[in-house]
Amino acid sequence: MKTTTIYDVAKEAGVSIASVSNAINGKGNISKKKREEIFKVMERLQYQPSVIASALMGKKTFTLGLLIPDVSNPFFSEIARSVEDLAHHAGYSVIVCSTDNKDERVEKYIRLLEQKSVDGIIIGTGVENTEILLQLAEKSVPIIMIAREVSAMSVHSVLTDDFKGGSLAAQHLLKLGHSRMAVLSENFKVSSSVERVKGFKFALFEAGLAIEADDILSCESTIKDGKRAAAELIRRGNSPTALFCVNDMLAIGALQAAKEAGVRVPEELSVIGFDNTILSTVTNPMLTTIAQPMEQMVKLAFDLLISHSEQEDTIKQRIVMQPELIVRESTSKPKL
Amino acid sequence: MKTTTIYDVAKEAGVSIASVSNAINGKGNISKKKREEIFKVMERLQYQPSVIASALMGKKTFTLGLLIPDVSNPFFSEIARSVEDLAHHAGYSVIVCSTDNKDERVEKYIRLLEQKSVDGIIIGTGVENTEILLQLAEKSVPIIMIAREVSAMSVHSVLTDDFKGGSLAAQHLLKLGHSRMAVLSENFKVSSSVERVKGFKFALFEAGLAIEADDILSCESTIKDGKRAAAELIRRGNSPTALFCVNDMLAIGALQAAKEAGVRVPEELSVIGFDNTILSTVTNPMLTTIAQPMEQMVKLAFDLLISHSEQEDTIKQRIVMQPELIVRESTSKPKL
DNA sequence: CTGAAAGCGCTTACAG
DNA sequence: CTGAAAGCGCTTACAG
Structure with missing residues (x-):
């Protein structure tokens, strides 16, 4: 089916295509009467301007x-x-x-x-x-x-402020009384993750605590990966009492690992995530997390x-x- | 910054724009030598054909x-x-x-x-x-x-086959020994939901069971809505032992309502969803559901x-x- | 206030 | 094998 163009409406309305264009774009001066006439024709012909064509003339593609x-x-x-x-x-x-x-x-x-x-x-x-x-x-x-x-x-x-977000997580855990914590971080190439971990460590440092290198695990950013890493942490024994996960996906993985290992959250292990995605409201227990606006x-x-x-x-x-x-x-x- | 056009590469390569176009689209016949020459120039000029322009000539917009x-x-x-x-x-x-x-x-x-x-x-x-x-x-x-x-x-x-899906859910519940069931359905205007409920009822019917109209609740398709509807169902008392939710969102809402009411899933209430979204693997208990391929x-x-x-x-x-x-x-x- | 004409960056017959 | 020319559906000065 041939689509109707500006030529069709111009012909039908008995004007030039320039006038049609002007009417559409509210440019130039057109008599009210002509404008209305043109709009009527456009309606009747179900004319839709081609953004392709107008984009080619230097207008936006939207x-x-x-x-x-x-x-x-x-x-x-x-x-x-x-x-x-x-x-x-x-x-x-x-x-x-x-x-x-x-x-x-x-x-x-x-x-x-x-x-x-x-x-x-x-x-x-x-x-x-x-x-x-x-x-x-x-x-x-x-x-x-x-x-x-x-x-x-x-x-x-x-x-x-990812650094701040990491600090917030640490302060929360600190305030609850945790002193032995671990972190699950995404791939260290992601700048936001790095900042979050830094912030977390810094808040710990300020509280006079340090975190062992062993207790910072790096993994990909899937639930499965989080689960694997957390499982390893738990298996190691002598586990931390709290785990900061650099995003909700990892935190969910951690929740699953804990569940499988029979470790109760939060009683035996506190888990905190990041991002406040819909997932964090769906888990059981629901996830404490850091929200970005x-x-x-x-x-x-x-x-x-x-x-x-x-x-x-x-x-x-x-x-x-x-x-x-x-x-x-x-x-x-x-x-x- | 002026973007480079087909004219630029034509001029630079000492050919017509038609030849450049042909080279790009592998149309017409161009001597190997010219083609290579043209490609080199395109590379050097970092030429990117405009899909806008080619779309205007009746080609696809991709x-x-x-x-x-x-x-x-x-x-x-x-x-x-x-x-x-x-x-x-x-x-x-x-x-x-x-x-x-x-x-x-x-x-x-x-x-x-x-x-x-x-x-x-x-x-x-x-x-x-x-x-x-x-x-x-x-x-x-x-x-x-x-x-x-x-x-x-x-x-x-x-x-x-949504009807079949609904039946599958019913059969599963039936096999487990449930006889008193309820369903949470999305807005009845959604055709797939209607089919699912029909299939569910039909399987029950075949098993000699019926479901009371009261036990089929309709709501919007959010977690919150599912929760509200399920809470109502639970509050009513004389509750069913199993709940078929027409999608995972509603099922999650039901899980939450049960949790709040202190009703244990699945011991006191079985819940089954539909769609097998990522959410169904994240809840605790994880959701039994019907998957679409x-x-x-x-x-x-x-x-x-x-x-x-x-x-x-x-x-x-x-x-x-x-x-x-x-x-x-x-x-x-x-x-x- | 209105229209003829050029041009956006391409593609496609059509000559040569 | 190659290029001149028309045309896709618009917009925009520019005359009148």
């Missing part, structure tokens, strides 16, 4: 790219939803790109998004080879980082991205948000 | 739309990931559209997708006013329904959509997949 490690991970799917809602509200659509934290995927996706002339890219994924992003930042497409950071990058970024972060990021695309030369901002402790059921005083 | 109720719902975010992977592999990107099962959002998104000339739309969301879809089906953009159905629609669809379904849907876009006239297919019972910890024999 499409945004969102790079995240994995949409099927609740933390990121929640981000995706927030982005989508804001975008939709502003007339944009969003192309979701799951990178699995693989640089090659990042690169491939970025190239794709460039070819499609997206109006901006929101990056919520880690990148090892920061060259990729630096190059991208040089180009014309506006980008912004969210919940991730690449050092010394000249791009806007909005993130949580994701909705606000997404809002800030989005606004920055969109306004940025208007005024090229704004100074790159780095907005840091405050994390918050959410106490639920997985932490308590250590058993004597 | 963009797909995905309509689902909510990306932040694990069931759908898993679908989104599968779709994305297949799409990416085939060179497509996907625009994710969360509809909240609202017709107005469906309409708005569809219009947006049309204006962007997507190559196809995957619909995994319910629609009340089927007119919307019927109209869409008349148009040129190929569509396919997944995990949802709109009666009498002349579109491809791939779905699970989502990956296969997405694969079939995707292939159908893409091939469909090539050959307009294929007969509309309706592919039905078999559900599977996944027994975990939330169901057991009823306490005497």
Whole structure:
């Protein structure tokens, strides 16, 4: 079926295509009468302007790219939803790109998004080879980082104070009376994880405690991996009384490992997560965790991205948000 | 920064833009020498063809739309990931559209997708006013329904045998020895839910049992709603020994209600869900549920959509997949 | 206030 | 094998 074009409505309305275009965009001067006439015809013909064509004329595509490690991970799917809602509200659509934290995927996706002339890219994924992003930042497409950071990058970024978040976790555990703690960390290449661990250690240090290198386990970021690592920790015996997990996935793994080993949470082992994903409300016991103000972060990021695309030369901002402790059921005083 | 166009590489390579285009698309005949020359120049200039421009010439946009109720719902975010992977592999990107099962959002998104000339739309969301879809089906953009159905629609669809799924749940409970059961159903407008409940009731009927109208509760599809409905059921007293929830979200709500009321699952109340989302492995007890073969379904849907876009006239297919019972910890024999 | 014309970056017959 | 030219559906100066 032939789609109706601006020519069809121009002919039907007895005007030039320029007038139709002007009517649509509220540009130029058109007599009220003609405008109304044109709108009527558009309606009757069910005319839909082609954003493809108008994009080719240098207008926006009203499409945004969102790079995240994995949409099927609740933390990121929640981000995706927030982005989508804001975008939709502003007339944009969003192309979701799951990178699995693989640089090659990042690169491939970025190239794709460039070819499609997206109006901006929101990056919520880690990148090892920061060259990729630096190059991208040089180009014309506006980008912004969210919940991730690449050092010394000249791009806007909005993130949580991960160091503070780690400290918060430690302080909570400290206050409950724990002194022997362990941590499950994601792959040390993820900057946010590193910061969280640092913050955790620092708070311990301030309290006059130290954490043994042995008690900091590194693993991938899946439930399964968290479970494996936690199981190992438990098997070792002489276990800590509390476990800080750098994200909720790992914490859930830890919960499962404890359950299998017959270790009661929180009575025998307190577990604290990070991110406050929906998962943390679903476990039993429900997970104590550190929340990032994701909705606000997404809002800030989005606004920055969109306004940025208007005024090229704004100074790159780095907005840091405050994390918050959410106490639920997985932490308590250590058993004597 | 001016982006480099086909003209730039043509000039640089000393050929016409037609030759560059031919080289890129492997069309026409170009001497090997010229082709290589051209590719070298493209590389050097970091030339990226504009899909916008080529789309305007009637080529594909290599963009797909995905309509689902909510990306932040694990069931759908898993679908989104599968779709994305297949799409990416085939060179497509996907625009994710969360509809909240609202017709107005469906309409708005569809219009947006049309204006962007997507190559196809995957619909995994319910629609009340089927007119919307019927109209869409008349148009040129190929569509396919997944995990949802709109009666009498002349579109491809791939779905699970929800009736069978409901029966499976009932049979499992029956076999365990339950005779007094209740069901938590989503909004009766969702076709798949209706089928599931029907299947459940039918299996009961075959076993010579009936279910009282009172014991079939309808609610929205959130954890909170499931919790509220289940709490009501429990509060009523004279409770059933088993509860079939039409999806995992509701089942989780039921688990929470039981926990709050001090009703032990599965000892005092068996709970069975539907969808086998990641959530069902995270609860404690882990959720017995009915799985849909989502990956296969997405694969079939995707292939159908893409091939469909090539050959307009294929007969509309309706592919039905078999559900599977996944027994975990939330169901057991009823306490005497 | 309105329209003819050029142009966005490509692809595709069509000559040569 | 190669290039000139028309055209995809728009927008935007520029005349009138």
